[in-house]
Each structure stands twice: as C-alpha cells, then as structure tokens.
Amino acid sequence: MFKVNRNSWWKTSFLVLIALSVVLAGCSSNNQNSQNTKGNNNTSSSGNAGSVPAKEEPLKVSIMSHFFQDTPPDKGGEVQQRMQEALNAELDIQWVSVNNYEDRFNVTVASGDLPELVLVRDPFSSVFRTGVEQGAFWDITPYYKDYGNLTQSISETAWNLTKMKDGKNYGVPRPRPTEGETFFAIRKDWLDQLNLELPTTTDELYAVMKAFVENDMAGNGQTVGFSGYVNPDNMGNFSPFISSFTGANGSSGNVEWKLVDDQLVYVDTLPETRQALEYLARAYKDKLLPADFASLRSSQSVDLYKAGNAGMIVEKGASISEYLSAMSASNSDVDYQVLYPLTSINGYNPRAGGFNGMLAIPKSVPEEKMKRILSMLNTWMSDEAYEIQQWGIEGVHHKVENGKKVIIEEKFAVDSIANYNQIVFKHGPYASSYGDHHPDEMKEAFGKIQEERTKSSVPDYSVGLYSETAQTYLPEIRKKTQDLKIKIILGNKSIGDWDAHVETLKNDTTLNKIIEEINASYNARASE
Amino acid sequence: MNSTVTAANEKTVIPRQKYHLGKRMFRDRYLYLLALPGLLFFLILKFVPMGGIVIAFQNYSHYIGILKSPWVGFDHFIRLFTGDQFWLLLRNTMAISLLNLFFFFPLPIIISLLLNELRSNRYKRVIQTIIYLPHFLSWVIIVSLTFLMLSVSQGVINQVIEMAGYDKYPFLTEPKIFWLMLTLQSIWKDAGWGTIIFLAAMASVDPQLYEAAKMDGAGRLRSMWHVTLPAIRNVVVILFILQLGNIMDVGFEQVFLMGNGAVSNVAEVFETYVYRMGIQQGQFSFSTAVGLFKSAIGLILVVMANYMSKKMGEEGVF
Numbered sequence: 001m002f003k004v005n006r007n008s009w010w011k012t013s014f015l016v017l018i019a020l021s022v023v024l025a026g027c028s029s030n031n032q033n034s035q036n037t038k039g040n041n042n043t044s045s046s047g048n049a050g051s052v053p054a055k056e057e058p059l060k061v062s063i064m065s066h067f068f069q070d071t072p073p074d075k076g077g078e079v080q081q082r083m084q085e086a087l088n089a090e091l092d093i094q095w096v097s098v099n100n101y102e103d104r105f106n107v108t109v110a111s112g113d114l115p116e117l118v119l120v121r122d123p124f125s126s127v128f129r130t131g132v133e134q135g136a137f138w139d140i141t142p143y144y145k146d147y148g149n150l151t152q153s154i155s156e157t158a159w160n161l162t163k164m165k166d167g168k169n170y171g172v173p174r175p176r177p178t179e180g181e182t183f184f185a186i187r188k189d190w191l192d193q194l195n196l197e198l199p200t201t202t203d204e205l206y207a208v209m210k211a212f213v214e215n216d217m218a219g220n221g222q223t224v225g226f227s228g229y230v231n232p233d234n235m236g237n238f239s240p241f242i243s244s245f246t247g248a249n250g251s252s253g254n255v256e257w258k259l260v261d262d263q264l265v266y267v268d269t270l271p272e273t274r275q276a277l278e279y280l281a282r283a284y285k286d287k288l289l290p291a292d293f294a295s296l297r298s299s300q301s302v303d304l305y306k307a308g309n310a311g312m313i314v315e316k317g318a319s320i321s322e323y324l325s326a327m328s329a330s331n332s333d334v335d336y337q338v339l340y341p342l343t344s345i346n347g348y349n350p351r352a353g354g355f356n357g358m359l360a361i362p363k364s365v366p367e368e369k370m371k372r373i374l375s376m377l378n379t380w381m382s383d384e385a386y387e388i389q390q391w392g393i394e395g396v397h398h399k400v401e402n403g404k405k406v407i408i409e410e411k412f413a414v415d416s417i418a419n420y421n422q423i424v425f426k427h428g429p430y431a432s433s434y435g436d437h438h439p440d441e442m443k444e445a446f447g448k449i450q451e452e453r454t455k456s457s458v459p460d461y462s463v464g465l466y467s468e469t470a471q472t473y474l475p476e477i478r479k480k481t482q483d484l485k486i487k488i489i490l491g492n493k494s495i496g497d498w499d500a501h502v503e504t505l506k507n508d509t510t511l512n513k514i515i516e517e518i519n520a521s522y523n524a525r526a527s528e
Numbered sequence: 529m530n531s532t533v534t535a536a537n538e539k540t541v542i543p544r545q546k547y548h549l550g551k552r553m554f555r556d557r558y559l560y561l562l563a564l565p566g567l568l569f570f571l572i573l574k575f576v577p578m579g580g581i582v583i584a585f586q587n588y589s590h591y592i593g594i595l596k597s598p599w600v601g602f603d604h605f606i607r608l609f610t611g612d613q614f615w616l617l618l619r620n621t622m623a624i625s626l627l628n629l630f631f632f633f634p635l636p637i638i639i640s641l642l643l644n645e646l647r648s649n650r651y652k653r654v655i656q657t658i659i660y661l662p663h664f665l666s667w668v669i670i671v672s673l674t675f676l677m678l679s680v681s682q683g684v685i686n687q688v689i690e691m692a693g694y695d696k697y698p699f700l701t702e703p704k705i706f707w708l709m710l711t712l713q714s715i716w717k718d719a720g721w722g723t724i725i726f727l728a729a730m731a732s733v734d735p736q737l738y739e740a741a742k743m744d745g746a747g748r749l750r751s752m753w754h755v756t757l758p759a760i761r762n763v764v765v766i767l768f769i770l771q772l773g774n775i776m777d778v779g780f781e782q783v784f785l786m787g788n789g790a791v792s793n794v795a796e797v798f799e800t801y802v803y804r805m806g807i808q809q810g811q812f813s814f815s816t817a818v819g820l821f822k823s824a825i826g827l828i829l830v831v832m833a834n835y836m837s838k839k840m841g842e843e844g845v846f
Contacts, residue, residue: 106810110590127810134591222681230789232804291680294790295700475809476613479792486789490701 059089059372062115064108066101067419069322079392079417086385089376095419099298114362117373119422120171121357123162124464126471128360132170138361138370141168147378153426158355161464171358172377174425179457180341180432180450181352184240185315188340190217201346202244202279205312209288212311220309225288227310229301230486233478237301237314238280238293242267244345245276249460251353254478257462257518262526264462264519266511268481269502277498280489294486317341317433317446321409336442341433343452351457352432359423380424389420390436407437465525467517473510481505584817597813604817613801620707621797624778627711633771635715636722637764641752643723644730656727659720667781670717674709674786675700701790710782725767729760765842773830776822798822 067073072095073080084091094115096104101119106127108114120128131137144150144159150172151159158173184205190212191198199205209225216223228237234253235242243249248258248267257264267273283289290296290304305313306326315323320339327334343349359377361370379385391398391405397412398405412418433446467474484501487493505511553560579594584604586597608614639659646652662670677685678699686696699705733756741751780799787795798818806815834844 103807106807109810110812112590125810130589130810131591134589136591232787232789232792291696292698292700295675295679295788472811475804476611482789483793486792490698490790492703492790 056088058084059087059369059376060092061089061117061373061376062092062094063117063423064094064096064105064115065119065419065422066098066121067095067416067422068098069413069416069419071416073416073419077415079388079397079415079420082388082393083380083385083420086388087376087379093423114364116361116365116369117423118360118362119174119357120360123164123171123358124466129164129466129471132164132166136363137170138363138365139168139170140172140361140370140374143371143374144169144172147374149378149381150374153381155354158353161353162355162358163464165466171360172374173355173358174422175427176352176354176356176425177427177429177432178352178354179454180317180430180446181350181457182314182316182432183349183453184312184342184345185317185339186312186342187212187217187310188337189334190311192337193217198340198342200342200344202241205244205345206279206283206288209283209311210286213286213288217311218309222309224290224304224310225283226312227290227301227304228293228314229296229298230294230482233475233482235482235485236298240314240345240350241280242273242276243350244348245279246270246272247346247348247458249350249458251460251463257460257465259461264465264515264522266505266515269505274495274498274502277485277488278495281491281495284489285491289489294490313339315339315341317449318431318435318438320438320442321435322413325409325413336439336445341446341449343449344456347456349453349457351459353460353463377424381426386424386426389417389424392417405437409437461522462518465518465521467514467521469510469517470514474514477505477508477511581816581820583813584820586813588813588816590812600813604814605821607814608818608821613796616793617796617798617801620794621776621778623707623794624710624783624797625775627707628714628778629771629775631711632714632719633768635719637726637760639719640723640726640730641756643727644756645748645752656720656723659723661720662717663721665717667717667779667785670713671782671785674713698790700786701788703791703794706786706791706794710778710786713782713786714779725763726760729763730756733759762843765837766845769830769833769837769845772833773826775829776826 072093075093080091092115101121102125105118105121108118109127109131122128128137154173154175155178157178158175159169162169162171162173164170186198186208188198191208194211194215194217196208196211197204199208212225213223230236230238231253235255236253239250239253239255243255246255246258246267248255250256256267258267258270259265280289284293290301290310293301296304302313304310306323308327308330317339320336323339324334324336327338361373365373391407392412392415394400396408397415397417398407400406430443430447430450433450434443481501484493484498488495488498583594583597585599585601586594587600587603588594588597643652643655646655675683677683680686680696680698680700683699685699690696699709737755737759738751741755746754776798778797778799780803783795783797784800784803787800798821802815802818802822805811805818830845834846838844
C-alpha cells in the first residue's frame, strides 16, 4: 500500500504541475481576452457616440514617444490629468529617451507588441517600410480628412511628403515649420566685443572662429571656434560645414544627394566635399575645433557651448532657453545674443520638410478604436486642449502679467512639459526661430533672420526616395567614408587618400546601383 | 499495482545494467522530479528560443512571422563572408581576444600566487577586497572614468603631461593604442576578481606537500613551482578552454562605449556589428547569421581545446 501511495502521490504532483501550467497559461490568455473585450466595449460604445463624446467612457490608449531633457513628464502629474480630462482619454505613454529611440522602436516592432499610437521617427526606414508593405499599419488616407484640425494644423506638404511608396498616408505627420531649420548659431556677443561682422562665407566663418580662439574669448585658454559631434556613420553636427560647400541638404545628419540638372548626385564624390574636408582639417590643426570632437557625445558638445567655451554651435533659435538658463548661472548679463542664428553661409541654408516623423497606428488596433485615436489627436490639436501643454497650470508653470501669460521657465523645465510637444505639436511659421514666451526684441531679430533665410533655403530633395540596395549596403559605404573623413580631419590620413577613396566610390558597382535606383525613384515621384 | 510491487522487488535482485531506461527512470523518479524544474528551465528558456536561429536562413520579417518569411538559404552568410567588412571584423575581434588571452589571462594566476604567499591573513584580505572592487563597477562607469582621465581637453593625465612640458596625447582617438586600452581596462576591472577561483584551488592543496617540500630543502619559489602550480594546473586548463570558447566574444559594452569615429576601424567587432545591423537597422536575419557564425566558431574552438587537453592527459570540461 505504501508503494501505491507513493506512486499516486507522484502522479498527483505531476498532475498538479500540469494543471498549474495550464491555469497559468489560461490566466495570461484570460487577461488578453478581458483586455480585448474591454477594448471592444470601448470601441463599440464609441461607434455611434462619435457625436456626443462627453458621455463616452474615456479612451484608453497606449503611446510610445521619445523625450528630450533629463526626465520624462510625470504620468500622474496634474498637467497630464488635465489633458486627459480635456481629451476624455487615459494616456499610457511610454517615454523613451531620444538617444536610443530608434533601437527601441526596432526592437518593439520585432517583438510584435506595438503600442496603439507609435512615433515613427523615420517614415522611410526599412523597418517601417516593410511594415507598411506587409500591412502592419493603418492606412489613414480615407479617414484623416474627416478631422478638421488634422488638416488645418498640419500642412499639406507634410501630408504629401510622408506618403509612402503607394501614395498613401500611414501616419499623422508631426508638423514642424519649414523655415528656421537647425543651422549655425554664433556667440554674437563675442563678435560685438571683437567688432566683427556676422560671417556669410566659409572664409569669413574661418576668420571669425580663429579670432575667437586667438583672443581666448572664454578666458580660460579653452576656447574653441565651434562645438559639435560626429556620428559613427555621418558628420552629425559638422555636416552644415560640408553643406555650405556643396549646397546640398539632407536629413538626420546624412547629407548625400545634390540635385544637379535634375539628377541626384552622390555628394561625397563632388570636389566641394573634398574642399570642405581640407577646410575642416585646417580648422582642426589650428585648434578651432575641440581636440577630442571625434569622441564627444551630442550632449557633451552642447555642454561645451553652455559652459561658454565655444563660439559656434549648430542649433535652432527656438532652443535658446536651455542655453540661456545654463549660461546665466555664471553670468547674469547674457541675453539672446549668445545663440544668434546665422542667415546663410556661401548662400546656403537648409529648409526643413515641414514634418518630423509621424504617428502611426498598428493594424492590431480595431478600426473603431483607430478612428477614436484620430479623433483624440484632433481634439488634442484644438486650442483648448493644446493650451494645457503649451502653458501648463496657472500659478505653477505660468503667471499672468498685464493680461499676458508668462512662462515660469524653471518649473516648466523641471516638469518637462515641453515633451508633450513630441506627441502633438502646433506651430506658427516662426516656431523654429522662437517661442511665444521669448522677449519681443529677440522675436524681431530672429524673425528677420528667418525671413532672410527663406529666400535661399535649400530643401532635401532626397526625402522619401527609396532604393532597395541602399537599405542594405549604403550604411556600410557611409561608415567607411565617415571613418576616412574623421581621419583626414584629425590629420591621420592625407587628402590624397580621399581622392583614392572617391575614385573607388565612383567605380563601385553597388553605389552606382544605389544612385540609379534613387534617381529612378526621384523621377517616378516627379512625374506624378 | 502488482507490477510496481514486483518492480520494487526486482530492484534488489537484478543488476543495474539490465534495467530498461524507462524502469530506471521510474526507480529514480524523485531525482527526475527534482531535476524537472531545471530541465524545464533549459528547455523553455534555452532550447526553444534556439529555434529562432532559422531566421538566419530566411528573409525574416516580423510582421509576417517566422513561419511565413521567405527562405533564402545561405544568402546572408554569403553576404557576410564576401563583404569587405568580414576580415576587418575578424581581425579586430581576434586581436582584442588574443591580447586578452596573453596579457589578461595569466595575471590572476600570478596575483593569486603572490597572495598565497602572504603571511598576514589580515593584509591578504584587505588586498583581496580592494582588487575585487572594480569588478562591481559597470562598464559605463569605467569608460566614463577613462574619459575623465584621458580625454585631450579635460583629462587629468593629459593635463599632467602638458604640465611636464610634453604634447598632449590623444589616448581616446588614437587607433594604434585602442586594443591596448581595452586590455588595460579589462585587467583593471577583472584581474582581481579572477583570483578567486585560483585562490580557492590553492587553498585545497594539502599542507603536507609543502611540509614535505620544505623537508627536502625547497625554498619558497621552488615549492611554488613544484607544489602550488601543478596543483592548480587542471583549474588553469579548464578556465583556458572556457576562455577559448569566448574568443569571439569581446564584450559588447566595453568596445561599444569606447568606440568613436576616429578609431572605428579597429573598434568594430562582431558584437557591435550585430547591434548596428540588427537593432539599429532592423536587418534581423543578417545579424542573426553573423551571430550564428560567431557562436559556431566558439563551439569549434571549445571542442578542439577540450580534445587537445584530453590528449595531453588533462581533464577536460566535458
């Protein structure tokens, strides 16, 4: 009997184990079921209730976006509470640091567990493209025109440029001004001290940087003419130097295509790029650039400028606030002159595409809910709802002086409210040059610069163009070229090595195929 | 029920070898039950995910899943082996690994030999604690410290060099010394930690051997050479074999964090390449193929080293 008992005990325990695992598995699928039913409830109730949103149950929506600054906004913070009330929604926002958003996006896509509203930073990356081709995201072309704010606050250009290969929109573009794009900004207060004019050509630029360094404007022997960083596969913040020579614009650091006689030419093979490299190598030798620029991270290069050690940086006028607050810690006299945008160099300044990434909705979201998300974005873009993130809470984030709202910068920055702009952003035409809360004097000066820039700004002709070969092989070509560029600037390789490299590039069959495909794609779009 | 009784009876009569596997398993059922959680762990978390390796032979797309992704055979491997990145990656990986093997590997043995000879236990413990400490710092911190010490504009060491009247040296952007920097960092971080195993092995040496050696007139160096080292020889061999298996792994974090534009042609290794291709650019199939190649080399090296050490009369790992 004893044996029998032991046997049955063994069986029982095994059964218990199996039962347990079944229950556990059941649990998780139950969860899903219950979530699904919840989701369905939400959406089924919304189906007929679109006209009376006030009575609807709040829309639960998960969002993934990136954030700038040190910390993301507080989920339970009062600003978000108020926004949720205004939107009649429960926002579950996953804030991902801007430094590794691309990685996170790719991994999230690969895991198949996408949030219901996703920031797609590069609508033309291979990962998103394949997703679109394989039907993983909602085509919102038939729907978005039903929502007034989506078409009013977002320019038609932005909608057009974010169209995928099939001519349809798979996301709501995040609108950005087309003018006032990130470009050189200079310490005008230093220029004034030295009685120098604002530079307009690369030679003048060089002379100005040299004057800054020779006169040690920082006063600690650490002055550099320019502060910037490079990426492993492109020139990062140094690309405006090269663009000033080539006159070609690109996006996210990759400046690769110049329109010459209706043909897109690969800029690294142009003699102007060679000139630019010689220019930078000379600048490095003359100690106008940070000695360790090749190992600087983006934030480190910004810190160098904030510490008052650099005479020039690549920035937008509207980003001045954080520089001002950092610099005023050591010198309370500073004003907007410390980040003064240059108009153009050699007649070149970049024009933006009118959008910066977009928000996509995965196909796993039911149609009704997708519509409700669009409607939520529509509400978010209304003045009443947008005002909450624009100004924060009265008495906390802004105060009213003489009937005008004034931002309390410190608290506004600490609660990092500006990060909601990463999801929904509304802007006037000057938003890249200055914000509403900036002093009038600065608005006037920066506004004039922007108007001047508009006359000569160069768009990125390659935006949205597609080449299958480029997706696979261009990154390696980029990296190899970038390695050489850095070595030439550091003086480890000679310009002769560059000529040899350009010769190989010109004969590279892969690159020639890429050039062919990009041009075919360009012509196809032009003929539309 | 009868059968269980007879089975139990038979156990005492029939010699072990004649049992069927099933019966033997049944007899040792509690041991198996005990092992079950561990087996499940390996099965579910280690073996099942390995099925994902098939994407190395597909043009995997996450939107349509593993089952429906088109099959491409060895295309990704061909791209890897014929691409001009391959030799660069192999050279960098091997260089970093071999430098580690030659300079880093013997150090813990030497340190533990030295520690073993210390008379004062208190002093020995203090030293041990101090040299273990860096192991617990993450690479992020160590790399930041390196930057603080060595960068051209702010680095302490460069400031000292400048004060001494010499030219500053670009430690972080000089490709020639990049591998050496990595090895030195690894030594600083983990040489102390590595002594633990050797010290434990030395502690188990029979003190009588030392006494006998002393009687025979052996000095300290002699007994170190003829008693301590032979006693820990098999530990050294086993660790060496394991180290060989890792020869293609140079540690992603360290290399990735230390890398920058100026040194990238000596800093690109298989691991950073997989990250760049797979995570950053979403070429999952290709990067899986790279990873698979890397693991295969590691496996071959371990098996070979194990075979060699058995040939030479040492115990292997398996």
